[in-house]
Amino acid sequence: MDLNSAQASPVLTDPSPLNKSRLGIHSSLFPYSQSGPSFSTSVLSIPRKKPAKLDDVRSNGWLDAMKSSSPPRKKIQKDVNIDVSSDDADVNYLSWMIKYPSALNCFQQIMRQARNKQIVIFLDYDGTLSPIVDDPDRAFMSNEMRSVVSNVAKYFPTTIISGRRRDKVYELVGLTELYYAGSHGMDIMLPIKNTLSANDSNCIKDTDQQGKEVNLFQPARKFLSMIDEVFKTLVEKTKDIKGAKVEHHKFCASVHYRNVDENNWSLIAQYVHDVLKDYPRLRLTHGRKVLEVRPDIDWDKGKAVEFLLKSLGFSNPRDVLPIYIGDDRTDEDAFKVLRGKYEGYGILVSTTPKESNASFSLKDTSQVKMFLECLAKTMEVDDI
Numbered sequence: 001m002d003l004n005s006a007q008a009s010p011v012l013t014d015p016s017p018l019n020k021s022r023l024g025i026h027s028s029l030f031p032y033s034q035s036g037p038s039f040s041t042s043v044l045s046i047p048r049k050k051p052a053k054l055d056d057v058r059s060n061g062w063l064d065a066m067k068s069s070s071p072p073r074k075k076i077q078k079d080v081n082i083d084v085s086s087d088d089a090d091v092n093y094l095s096w097m098i099k100y101p102s103a104l105n106c107f108q109q110i111m112r113q114a115r116n117k118q119i120v121i122f123l124d125y126d127g128t129l130s131p132i133v134d135d136p137d138r139a140f141m142s143n144e145m146r147s148v149v150s151n152v153a154k155y156f157p158t159t160i161i162s163g164r165r166r167d168k169v170y171e172l173v174g175l176t177e178l179y180y181a182g183s184h185g186m187d188i189m190l191p192i193k194n195t196l197s198a199n200d201s202n203c204i205k206d207t208d209q210q211g212k213e214v215n216l217f218q219p220a221r222k223f224l225s226m227i228d229e230v231f232k233t234l235v236e237k238t239k240d241i242k243g244a245k246v247e248h249h250k251f252c253a254s255v256h257y258r259n260v261d262e263n264n265w266s267l268i269a270q271y272v273h274d275v276l277k278d279y280p281r282l283r284l285t286h287g288r289k290v291l292e293v294r295p296d297i298d299w300d301k302g303k304a305v306e307f308l309l310k311s312l313g314f315s316n317p318r319d320v321l322p323i324y325i326g327d328d329r330t331d332e333d334a335f336k337v338l339r340g341k342y343e344g345y346g347i348l349v350s351t352t353p354k355e356s357n358a359s360f361s362l363k364d365t366s367q368v369k370m371f372l373e374c375l376a377k378t379m380e381v382d383d384i
């Protein structure tokens with residue numbers, strides 16, 4: 001995808017009230033009533049977690065953060081159909097949805113906001129396009145999801161922003177028509193003509209998988225060898241902990257504890273803490289059953305979204321409606337940016353209630369697929 005095609009992407013211009021038939025969206029794509037849950041109950045207040053303290057990994061703060069970083073598997077596998085009487089968890093979830101309504105239920109509202117604006121899509125990978133699985137090397141997205149994302153990208157500039165290394169996430173998604181940002185936005189690939197800071201020292205020329213010249217924007221370039229070193233140290237330190245896995249994401253490193261016995265989580269935390277003590281220019285972030293070590297620079301998925309919007313020619317918030325779908329704490333930085341001056345929409349993918357900067361929610365990857373299908377369908381109808 002190049003700048004020209006991105007700028008020429010269709011803008012929703014229909015001033016008439018949107019409705020399902022006008023958009024050609026089959027009612028089966030709207031799994032819940034458009035009016036949202038009909039019970040009345042107050043919004044649950046979900047306490048915000050204090051950031052973990054590094055100086056005491058055994059403090060409840062850090063270990064609690066590790067424990068609560070991803071819902072237990074039984075919750076992930078639960079039927080997505082809403083059944084208010086089923087149990088307390090469902091009631092809590094429905095209450096939470098008053099504050100974070102389903103993006104499917106609110107699809108028409110989102111489309112109304114998009115009138116005369118260019119929709120730009122940002123998608124996280126793990127937990128958003130591919131379901132969370134025990135082995136990070138087996139987190140594949142389905143062919144159906146791939147085809148829906150490809151359809152969406154025909155009409156809307158679409159970027160995958162992942163914590164994984166860029167080449168790995170490209171390999172997993174396998175669509176050439178998208179933009180890719182790896183290492184939590186610290187590695188952005190753009191066509192040669194539209195990199196905002198081509199003269200910036202953070203920007204280098206390279207070729208993409210098809211041999212086309214591209215620009216890479218890499219604000220943490222200086223940390224390459226440091227991350228390499230830290231990766232090796234973490235592998236060495238954790239090698240005897242059964243189930244621990246360390247991933248090298250080029251500009252950050254991840255230590256997974258999903259498959260580690262909970263009794264050993266404090267050990268994992270201690271090792272990561274020790275390493276961070278030796279590298280004061282690195283910092284820790286929490287993902288889903290993963291501790292991530294990354295450069296302590298003023299850059300995150302939110303900054304990456306702003307950079308991409310500007311680079312792609314959508315710097316005027318009046319002309320653009322950015323939509324970001326993600327499930328992770330690291331996606332919160334992007335949700336915050338969208339909520340601010342862009343008046344865009346963050347959509348949190350979650351099976352459990354949690355405090356978020358997102359405006360809407362989706363329960364799981366199958367609902368993400370439905371939402372993307374709805375988006376593509378709105379434009380397919382206009383194509384006829």
Ligand SMILES: O=P(O)(O)OC[C@H]1O[C@H](O[C@H]2O[C@H](CO)[C@@H](O)[C@H](O)[C@H]2O)[C@H](O)[C@@H](O)[C@@H]1O
Nearest residue numbers: 125126132133134136139162163254258288290
């Ligand atoms: O930004 P993302 O694309 O969401 O990447 C965040 C992390 O995703 C991966 O880990 C998560 O998914 C794994 C596969 O489902 C799961 O096993 C793990 O517990 C999750 O944390 C990836 O492996 C990490 O390196 C990314 O940082």
